[in-house]
Amino acid sequence: MTQQLDQGQLKKLAAEYAFEHYVKPDMLIGVGTGSTVKYFIEKLAEVKHLIKGTVSSSSASTLLLQQLQIPVFDLNSVDQLDVYIDGADEVTQYLHAIKGGGAALTREKILAANSKKFVCIVDESKLVAKLGKFPLPIEVIPMARSYVAREMVKLGGTPDWRNNVVTDNGNWILDIHNLDIIDPVALERQINSITGVVTNGIFALRPVNELIVASADGKIKVIK
Numbered sequence: 300m301t302q303q304l305d306q307g308q309l310k311k312l313a314a315e316y317a318f319e320h321y322v323k324p325d326m327l328i329g330v331g332t333g334s335t336v337k338y339f340i341e342k343l344a345e346v347k348h349l350i351k352g353t354v355s356s357s358s359a360s361t362l363l364l365q366q367l368q369i370p371v372f373d374l375n376s377v378d379q380l381d382v383y384i385d386g387a388d389e390v391t392q393y394l395h396a397i398k399g400g401g402a403a404l405t406r407e408k409i410l411a412a413n414s415k416k417f418v419c420i421v422d423e424s425k426l427v428a429k430l431g432k433f434p435l436p437i438e439v440i441p442m443a444r445s446y447v448a449r450e451m452v453k454l455g456g457t458p459d460w461r462n463n464v465v466t467d468n469g470n471w472i473l474d475i476h477n478l479d480i481i482d483p484v485a486l487e488r489q490i491n492s493i494t495g496v497v498t499n500g501i502f503a504l505r506p507v508n509e510l511i512v513a514s515a516d517g518k519i520k521v522i523k
């Protein structure tokens with residue numbers, strides 16, 4: 300009988316696959332945030348002298364990178380990233396994702412936008428037929444929190460303020476439950492047009508390029 304791996308083992312497997320297949324000498328690598336990416340950062344330490352360096356999507360990832368003496372650059376001091384590696388909270392076979400469970404969505408979106416290739420690493424529980432079961436995170440300017448929440452109710456959502464969380468940019472997070480995300484590209488654009496929204500956690504306008512999914516039997520599926 301094939302041994303079934305747990306979620307942590309699958310995250311590690313996906314991260315190691317990304318490390319082996321997408322990291323090359325002299326690359327400038329965008330690094331996401333979360334427990335899956337943590338495994339990727341640990342692997343990256345093995346080649347820290349061979350890569351150009353990294354740009355980080357959060358203070359949490361920056362800390363880990365620096366603890367392992369992996370070079371971290373400010374995005375404004377470098378050109379386009381060769382590759383951006385990050386996890387997701389939900390992702391579809393159409394390469395649209397929801398991110399921001401770790402409140403780093405804005406910087407993650409900036410790095411994804413500024414990279415040649417966006418590689419998403421997940422365990423199979425994150426692969427869904429339709430986005431929206433995971434509450435959609437929205438980063439908001441603090442004074443706009445109630446206004447944005449009311450606008451999201453008009454769109455059919457149920458907002459929940461992620462109390463006690465302040466993003467790396469000094470803003471707040473609203474988690475929106477019960478959204479019917481039929482057209483991720485249109486909804487991403489629509490929510491971003493609400494005044495006071497910094498960005499929302501739908502990654503569809505700039506989708507994932509390659510999705511690495513680790514399944515419980517230890518196999519890796521790559522969706523492009």
Ligand code: 5RP
Pocket residue numbers: 331332333334335336385386387388397398399400401402403404407
């Ligand atoms: C952080 C994110 C993460 O990629 C997402 O929450 C997945 O995290 P994990 O790898 O811990 O499951 O978007 O803002």
